[in-house]
Amino acid sequence: MNTNKSKKLNALDVQSPEPHLLILWHNGLSFNEVVEKEIDKRGFQGLVKQKGSWPNGYFSRNLSKFYGRKIENIKRKTDEVGEGDFIVFTFWDDAPVYELRETSRGFETVNRAVFDLKAALRSLTKSNCVHGTNSMAETRHDFRLLFGKSILEQKRFEENHISPLEILPGVDGWKTLGEAFSVLNDCDNYVVLRNFEGLPDEVDFTEHGDIDFLSVSWIFTRDLLGAKPLRKAVNSRHYEISMASGKTVKIDLRSLGDNYYDLAWQKKILMDRVQQNGVYVPDPENHKYSLIYHALIHKWYVSSDYSIVNNLSESAGMSVTWDDNLKKLTSFMYDKRYSFLRAMDTSVGYDPRYTPSGLSEQIDKIEEIGLCDVQPFKVEAWKNRFNSSYFIA
Secondary structure (H helix, E strand, C coil): CCCEEEECCCCCCCCCCCCEEEECCCHHHHHHHHHHHHHHCCCCCEEEEECCCCCCHHHHHHHHHHHHHHHCCHHHHHHHHHCCCEEEEEEECEEEEEEEECCCCCEEEHHHHHHHHHHHHHHHHCCCCCECCCHHHHHHHHHHHHCCCCCCCCCCHCCCCCCCCCCCCCCCCCCCCCHHHHHHHHHEEEEEEECCCCCCCCCCCCCCCCCCEECHHHHHHHHHCEEEEECCCCCCEEEEEEECCCCCEEEEEEEEECCCCCCHHHHHHHCEEECCEEEEEEEEHHEEEEEEEEHHCCCCCHHHHHHHHHHHHCCCCCCHHHHHHHHHHHHHHHHHCCCCCCCCCCCCCHHHHHHHHHHHHHHHHHCCCCCCCCCCCCCHHCCCCCCCCECCC
């Protein structure tokens, strides 16, 4: 493998000029001038230095929010960097070039110039008191948490002077749900699968009112939101997040590879996501079929709440029944080569009667008694306490 192969990323991956930041933590403050000279020597533009200060009792909590799962032992990291004032250096790389480099998390595609700057500074300081961003994605994450603003709103740092926050977003509970989603938008790749109508201003607290997230990593999303578990089950993904008002919001966390949906489908949902009122949601097609799948496969009962599936079809000029929904879902899954799966979260139901194998097994049993060419019938009535299935010949 050629680990030095350079490449320029497309416009979706990077912007030019590209913003970056470095943090010189408290125990490394004596190297302040060294850092500034290295940034200038390497040709970076628009350097701005700002002092950061976190109140007593908040340093470890802020640091934990900032690093998340990248740091296993937050006390050790706090002792290493020093609990005190620090300096944030922000600057621009006018000609970003990316290449594959070995990092502490394995091989990653990083901004070559900024990565080399950070490596040189850590060598000069002989410590890990220098933190730096390796990519545009990391800059979006770090800037949003440190400054409470989106990096995409900054034309040039020297023209948009803002100070680092004393308490990072969500550390003392979220001021509003909109604040939580603004952080997710810059820091995570997620969608709200359903029940997103009215978000972020309104939350539905009815039976189906939990906010259902799908993201690349449920652990990353959990830590970013500061979510706490609602159940003790090992595989449960039911959590709640705290608001500064003292209220809590229930959420469900789903992620790539957890079998909640087929992995290829999960990736497609995230790739085709759209933004609605500042919240990322599935595009109409994936929303429709994921909702039908959720009702038929994950649920043992179809309540009147799920009339939204029919409403989606009606809005497209079609009026369908649940019999039609089952046919359309089966056709959609077959055409996309998606599989019907039992979710790893054991609290999620799995009704195999609506899967191709489940339907085939039931039809085979009926045809054994001489009834041929049977088709599913009264599908909505299947979801009842008697666990009955209906077919018509």
